[in-house]
Amino acid sequence: MGSARPVTGIGIVGLGVISAAYLQTLAGTDRVQVSAVADLDVERARTAADRIPGCRAVAPEQLFADPAVDTVLNLTIPAAHADVALAAIAAGKDVYGEKPLAATLAGAAQIMDAAAAAGVRVGCAPDTVLGTGVQTARAAVDEGRIGRPVAASAMWISAGHEAWHPHPDFYYRSGGGPLLDMGPYYLTALVQLLGPVSAVSGASSRSRDSRVIASGPRAGERIGVEVDTHLTGILHHTGGAISTVTMSFDGVASQSPPIEVHGIEGSLVLPDPNLFGGEVLLHRRGGEGWEALPPSAGFVDASRGVGLLDFIDGGQRASGAMARHVLEIMDAVAQSAASGARVPLRTSVTRPPLVPLTPAAAWRRG
Structure with missing residues (x-):
C-alpha cells in the first residue's frame, strides 16, 4: 500500500x-x-x-x-x-x-x-460540468456518435432572482446579470463539448430599471437595475461549430432543453448544467427517436466542491484558464451588444481531459 x-x-x-x-x-x-x-x-x-x-x-x-x-x-x-x-x-x-x-x-x-x-x-467553478450529465454527453461527442458537431443552443429564462433571494442586489449591479450569473454553467459546458470560442456576436436589453424583492426581511423593497437583463450571444467555436446562447431575467419560464448539440449524424439533449447529473438523450440519423444514454463518464452523485477536490489532486478540469476564457466570452457578448460588431477573442483554452465514470466513494476518497 x-x-x-x-x-x-x-x-x-x-x-x-x-x-x-x-x-x-x-x-x-x-x-x-x-x-x-x-x-x-x-x-x-x-x-x-x-x-x-x-x-x-x-x-x-x-x-x-x-x-x-x-x-x-x-x-x-x-x-x-x-x-x-x-x-x-x-x-x-x-x-x-x-x-x-x-x-x-x-x-x-x-x-x-x-x-x-x-x-x-x-x-x-462551475464544477457541475464534471458530473455525469455533461460528461456523458461529452463522451458521446468524443466517440463520434453525432458525427461532426455543427451547432448548439443553450437557454436559461427566469423572472429574476429577486423572486427568491433575500438579498439579490448584486445580481443587478456591475459584475451581475443573468449572463455572468448563469452563463458560466452553460458556456463552460459548451466549451467542454465543442472546444474554445474564437469570436462572438451579441445583443442585449433591459426590461426595467428596478426590481422588487419578494421574500425575506426586505420583502417589498425596490432595488435598482444597473445591468442588461436579457442577453443573446452567437459563439464561433474554433472547431467550426456555432452556438447560440440566451440568458434572461426578463422572462417567466421555458420548456426548451437547457442545451442541445447537433452534429451531421445525430443530436444530443443535455440536462441542466447547473446540476451534476440528469438524463442525456441521443437521436441518431436513421434511428427510431430519442434514446437515453446510460452514464458513461463523470463524477457520480457529485456536489459542489468536487471540482475543488479534483483541483487539490492536481487536476485542471475546473481551471482558472477555463474560467478566464468563459469570462472573456461573456465580456465579448456584452461588448458586441454595445457596439453591434463581432468581437474576436484573445484567450483560448485546451479542453480538459474527460472525467472517467467515477463512483462517489472513489472521488471522495481520492
Whole structure:
C-alpha cells in the first residue's frame, strides 16, 4: 500500500448561501481540513467555525497568512472575487473560487498573471460540468456518435432572482446579470463539448430599471437595475461549430432543453448544467427517436466542491484558464451588444481531459 495522501488545509472566505453546499461536500471526505473561515459578518463566521471541528473564525488577512491554510476557497460576491484571490496569491496560497473568476476581464487577467508569477495555482467553478450529465454527453461527442458537431443552443429564462433571494442586489449591479450569473454553467459546458470560442456576436436589453424583492426581511423593497437583463450571444467555436446562447431575467419560464448539440449524424439533449447529473438523450440519423444514454463518464452523485477536490489532486478540469476564457466570452457578448460588431477573442483554452465514470466513494476518497 502507498503512503496516505496528505490532508490539505482549506481557508474559506465568504460564508453566504453557496458555502453550505461546499461544506457538505468537504465534510464527506478526510482529504481536507477546513482550518479557518472569514466573513464580513463576523458572527456568521463564528457560527460556521463552531460547526467545523478544528476550524477557527478569523479576519481575512489572518486567514491568508495562516500556515495551516494551503488553499483559499473564495466564496465572496463577484465584485470581491479579484481582491480576495489576489490577496491569497500574494500570501503564496493556491486559490479556488466561485464563478465568475472576476467581475471584469482585467481582474481575471490580474489573477492569472499574479498566480503565474507567484508559482501558485488557480481553480474556479462551475464544477457541475464534471458530473455525469455533461460528461456523458461529452463522451458521446468524443466517440463520434453525432458525427461532426455543427451547432448548439443553450437557454436559461427566469423572472429574476429577486423572486427568491433575500438579498439579490448584486445580481443587478456591475459584475451581475443573468449572463455572468448563469452563463458560466452553460458556456463552460459548451466549451467542454465543442472546444474554445474564437469570436462572438451579441445583443442585449433591459426590461426595467428596478426590481422588487419578494421574500425575506426586505420583502417589498425596490432595488435598482444597473445591468442588461436579457442577453443573446452567437459563439464561433474554433472547431467550426456555432452556438447560440440566451440568458434572461426578463422572462417567466421555458420548456426548451437547457442545451442541445447537433452534429451531421445525430443530436444530443443535455440536462441542466447547473446540476451534476440528469438524463442525456441521443437521436441518431436513421434511428427510431430519442434514446437515453446510460452514464458513461463523470463524477457520480457529485456536489459542489468536487471540482475543488479534483483541483487539490492536481487536476485542471475546473481551471482558472477555463474560467478566464468563459469570462472573456461573456465580456465579448456584452461588448458586441454595445457596439453591434463581432468581437474576436484573445484567450483560448485546451479542453480538459474527460472525467472517467467515477463512483462517489472513489472521488471522495481520492
